Amino acid sequence: MTQRPIDLPDFDASPVAEVVLGVRYTTPEKLRVFHIGRYRDVIKDEFPVFEEHALVPRGEERGLRLTTGPPPLPRCWLLNEAGTKLVQLQTDRFLHNWRKVTGEEPYPRYEAIRDEFLRRWEQFLRFLEAEGLAKPTIVECELTYVNHIPKGTCWSKPSDIPGVFTFLRDDPGLSFLPPPESLACNLRYEPPGERGKLHVALGQAVRTQDETEVLRLDLAARGSLELPRDEDLPGWFDLAREWIVRGFADLTTEKAHQCWKRKV
Amino acid sequence: MTPGSSTTVSSPKYLTDLGVWFDEPDQPFPDEALLSASVQRYRVAEFSFRDCEGGSEKPIRPTLRWTEFVALPKSQEEESATTPTIPIDELAPWVRQSLPKLLQLCRLGQNWDSYGGIPPSRKSVHPIVRLLQFTEIEDLPQPEVVPTSEGGFQLEWYMGNHELEIELHRDGAVEFLASDIENGTEREGLVDDLNALRTLLIRMSGRS
Numbered sequence: 001m002t003q004r005p006i007d008l009p010d011f012d013a014s015p016v017a018e019v020v021l022g023v024r025y026t027t028p029e030k031l032r033v034f035h036i037g038r039y040r041d042v043i044k045d046e047f048p049v050f051e052e053h054a055l056v057p058r059g060e061e062r063g064l065r066l067t068t069g070p071p072p073l074p075r076c077w078l079l080n081e082a083g084t085k086l087v088q089l090q091t092d093r094f095l096h097n098w099r100k101v102t103g104e105e106p107y108p109r110y111e112a113i114r115d116e117f118l119r120r121w122e123q124f125l126r127f128l129e130a131e132g133l134a135k136p137t138i139v140e141c142e143l144t145y146v147n148h149i150p151k152g153t154c155w156s157k158p159s160d161i162p163g164v165f166t167f168l169r170d171d172p173g174l175s176f177l178p179p180p181e182s183l184a185c186n187l188r189y190e191p192p193g194e195r196g197k198l199h200v201a202l203g204q205a206v207r208t209q210d211e212t213e214v215l216r217l218d219l220a221a222r223g224s225l226e227l228p229r230d231e232d233l234p235g236w237f238d239l240a241r242e243w244i245v246r247g248f249a250d251l252t253t254e255k256a257h258q259c260w261k262r263k264v
Numbered sequence: 265m266t267p268g269s270s271t272t273v274s275s276p277k278y279l280t281d282l283g284v285w286f287d288e289p290d291q292p293f294p295d296e297a298l299l300s301a302s303v304q305r306y307r308v309a310e311f312s313f314r315d316c317e318g319g320s321e322k323p324i325r326p327t328l329r330w331t332e333f334v335a336l337p338k339s340q341e342e343e344s345a346t347t348p349t350i351p352i353d354e355l356a357p358w359v360r361q362s363l364p365k366l367l368q369l370c371r372l373g374q375n376w377d378s379y380g381g382i383p384p385s386r387k388s389v390h391p392i393v394r395l396l397q398f399t400e401i402e403d404l405p406q407p408e409v410v411p412t413s414e415g416g417f418q419l420e421w422y423m424g425n426h427e428l429e430i431e432l433h434r435d436g437a438v439e440f441l442a443s444d445i446e447n448g449t450e451r452e453g454l455v456d457d458l459n460a461l462r463t464l465l466i467r468m469s470g471r472s
Contacts, residue, residue: 018347077346086346095344146345182353205349208386211367216349 004111008242009249012261015153015217016107018146021117021237022088022095025136027128031091036076039089039127043120047078047087087120095142096120103210110241118234141196141233143240144220145248151213154259158183161215164256165202187251191243195236196223198243200251217251219244328455330388330395331436350390358404359396362419365409366392372411382415382434392417392432399462404469421468428468430461440464 004010040050052074075090084105088095096117098108125135149155155164159179162168167187187200201218221240249257352360372383407419407430415434421427425446431439438455442464455461 018345020344020346022344088344088346093344097344097346099345099347142344144345146347148347148349184351184353203351204353205351206363206367208348208350208367208389211364213352214349216351218345220344 004109005242006264008245008264009262010264011257012263014107014260015147015149016145017148018097018099018144019110019113020095020097020142020144020146021114022093022142023121023138023233024093024140024142025138026092027136028134031073031089031133033073035131035133036073036089038131039124040076040078042123042127043078043087047080047085049077049079049081049083051077051079053077085116089124094121094124099146101209110245114234114237114241117237121233138233141223141236141240142220143237143244144218145244147217147219147248148207149215149217149256150207151215154256155215164215164253166251166253169253189243189247191221191239195239196221198240198247200247217248219247328395328438328457328461329436330392330432330438332391348386348390350393355393355397356400356402356404358401358406359393361406362396362409363389363393366417369409369411369417376411377413379413381411381413384411384415384417384434388417388432388434395432395438395458395461398458399465401462401465401469404465423468426468428464430455430464442467 040047053076054074073091075088075093077086077088079086082105083101084099086097086099088097096113098113128135149164155161157179158181161179161183182204184203185201189198189200191198199218199220199222201216201220203216205214205216206212207214221243223236223240249262350363352363355363366384366389367386370384370386370389372381374383375381376383405421405423407421410418410420412418412431412433417432419430419432421429425444427441427443427445429441431441433439438461439453440455440461441450441452443450455464
């Protein structure tokens with residue numbers, strides 16, 4: 001397993017609720033419904049639960065589309081019994097998620113999740129080969145961290161929220177307006193070397209499972225070119241992780257870091 | 265026209281919130297093809313069918329189904345994440361105020377009403393919230409939210425002599441009952457589309 005860089009910010013009580021590693025790919029021949037069924041057989045001992053979900057198109061694919069031919073395959077979720085790990089498969093995406101379900105699960109750390117994703121992806125490639133399908137071409141990589149910051153931890157009311165995020169901290173000198181009733185924002189950063197972009201989204205949400213109000217902070221790195229090639233995959237994810245973790249530390253305040261027990 | 269036979273399709277006649285309607289067929293459409301249309305924001309695929317009951321074709325009107333209000337991600341970041349959360353920053357106050365009760369009712373157990381009542385599902389709350397959000401009605405009092413025995417929800421407004429009940433069935437159907445106590449009149453039925461739901465709510469909104 002790859003070792004964690006010693007100078008990377010680290011938290012004992014990180015608010016991370018979900019981590020997703022994945023690739024978007026193209027194939028000369030599309031996956032068919034029976035391929036998904038056969039792939040499920042390959043991993044069903046570890047991922048016995050199967051769910052179908054709506055296909056989520058890429059941004060540029062939204063809007064009115066008239067198509068002929070068979071209907072698109074849904075996004076298929078293959079979950080472990082606890083629901084904490086899942087493989088998401090659709091005709092152009094392969095994603096591996098780790099997530100909290102009860103909220104008590106310990107965070108297995110990036111290195112373990114990354115290694116498992118790489119193992120699963122290799123296994124999926126072997127499956128495609130065994131099915132006589134051509135090797136897919138990766139067109140985009142993605143690493144996403146979803147953080148839940150529950151109300152009652154480092155914030156309790158809307159006026160506390162600027163104390164959590166550095167980009168909201170500066171006093172804008174408002175003398176008339178009350179604290180905002182609701183808050184949502186999106187930020188985008190471009191790491192050097194044209195290896196992708198870091199997307200940050202902050203919003204207020206209610207966690208369905210325990211009905212808790214949370215601030216949801218998503219950090220997602222995406223490589224949008226026809227890079228990386230297969231051999232670059234681990235390196236791309238490590239760079240994306242560094243941007244996400246250092247970005248998270250930059251975007252959140254020291255006060256919040258104390259709440260999450262920052263070690264490094 | 266019978267199922268499996270060839271049909272025809274023309275350019276869309278008009279586009280609504282919930283689908284695309286076609287009129288005056290003018291070109292062949294192959295049997296094996298499937299026509300699908302998705303609409304931004306709602307991500308609802310609608311199909312325009314014609315029925316041949318009684319030997320004459322008659323259009324079948326689609327009815328509103330909350331299950332089609334798929335939890336579309338707010339941003340690309342959410343596309344691959346699966347943690348179930350419901351964004352609240354864009355909700356109208358009455359929808360936001362109703363959310364805790366909707367979730368709380370999902371804690372009911374089986375046979376909660378001692379008549380074999382089914383508890384509502386947590387998975388149903390997000391699409392229902394989206395449906396209410398898409399009515400774009402901002403100013404409406406918070407409704408009473410009650411469970412139905414079949415595992416759905418009912419939203420109820422009482423304003424003077426007017427009452428409105430919106431029942432969200434477990435299978436996705438949306439039904440309404442509008443009463444005018446003063447005149448002793450009642451209207452009820454399935455809600456045809458989002459505009460029909462919006463109209464019902466606007467009428468109540470105007471009475472608040």
